[in-house]
């Protein structure tokens with residue numbers, strides 16, 4: 001099981017925080033601690049992994065200043081709930097958000113949840129419009145959801161989407177380097193081999209190999225849909241298709257494009273899905289277009305994957321060697337370790353080196369091939385390297 005991820009639901013009194021969780025109780029493992037602090041535990045299955053999400057609903061007494069420092073240290077995700085019939089509650093979520101910003105902690109994720117959007121008859125009571133809510137979510141850089149606990153339709157679906165959103169975000173933190181490498185591959189627009197036409201006579205370059213292995217949809221179908229959306233939306237959709245993650249507020253835009261393409265946004269999101277697709281690619285020898293030669297050993301691989309994951313290869317292919325389809329390895333390291341490194345490009349995981357020397361050699365290879373080692377797991381390896389410790393594996 002994966003590490004748990006702590007989420008807190010925050011809002012003004014009487015906004016519906018407790019009702020929200022109670023209406024979902026059939027689906028949850030519920031552990032209520034005491035009167036003022038309720039913890040709801042959720043086990044979520046996402047593609048190939050399970051996520052344990054703990055949601056805390058707590059009654060907050062003013063003044064709240066110091067509490068936020070503590071919340072932002074203990075929780076990674078926040079559901080900021082307000083009630084569309086009350087201006088004060090809308091202001092309260094803005095106040096909460098400001099407090100978090102003041103604590104300057106990176107990697108906090110939010111979802112803005114508007115409750116009591118009951119029905120048309122209730123529009124007179126409504127004080128905050130959908131547009132105002134969406135605008136605020138844009139400012140927070142987070143997704144916006146609108147629910148009615150009275151009406152209850154789509155409630156489970158929305159809640160599952162919220163949990164998925166946090167789970168995907170959590171995966172991104174664990175695999176920040178691979179997500180960033182594929183995001184960069186798209187953004188740099190280098191080594192592209194296909195061009196999509198966009199609205200306003202604009203164009204965008206892509207890599208066939210990546211989109212084919214990720215989306216498994218014909219390019220004609222993608223092209224048709226891209227012409228129905230703005231160039232900006234198209235760019236965000238394609239970036240998401242490369243790395244499985246999107247910076248909000250593009251969440252709902254991408255969901256809309258997915259609907260047009262008959263893709264399930266959730267099933268196609270997240271670093272785990274990206275890694276699974278790359279693993280499949282690694283097993284498919286037919287698409288491999290490059291050979292790395294280490295003495296007697298030849299490793300078949302993909303140019304694009306090498307360029308995406310290693311700055312040394314990126315420079316190599318970019319400086320006029322694009323058409324080369326084989327190269328000798330000059331790192332003078334063992335073929336096992338180089339194979340380990342190539343597997344890492346596809347899986348974001350190293351297999352355990354067999355000895356201390358082999359471990360040190362692998363660390364040298366990371367430097368030689370100029371890898372991005374951002375995620376916490378790989379960071380550990382990198383820090384250990386600086387200290388030349390060999391026990392961490």
Ligand SMILES: Nc1nc2c(ncn2[C@@H]2O[C@H](COP(=O)(O)OP(=O)(O)OP(=O)(O)O)[C@@H](O)[C@H]2O)c(=O)[nH]1
Nearest residue numbers: 012013014015016017018019020115116148149150
């Ligand atoms: N009309 C309407 N009423 C709702 C909705 N959701 C919750 N309520 C009502 O709002 C009131 C407050 O709901 P709670 O779930 O207790 O709110 P809370 O945020 O947990 O409140 P505190 O525990 O005081 O922080 C209850 O009377 C609910 O029945 C909704 O979508 N529409």
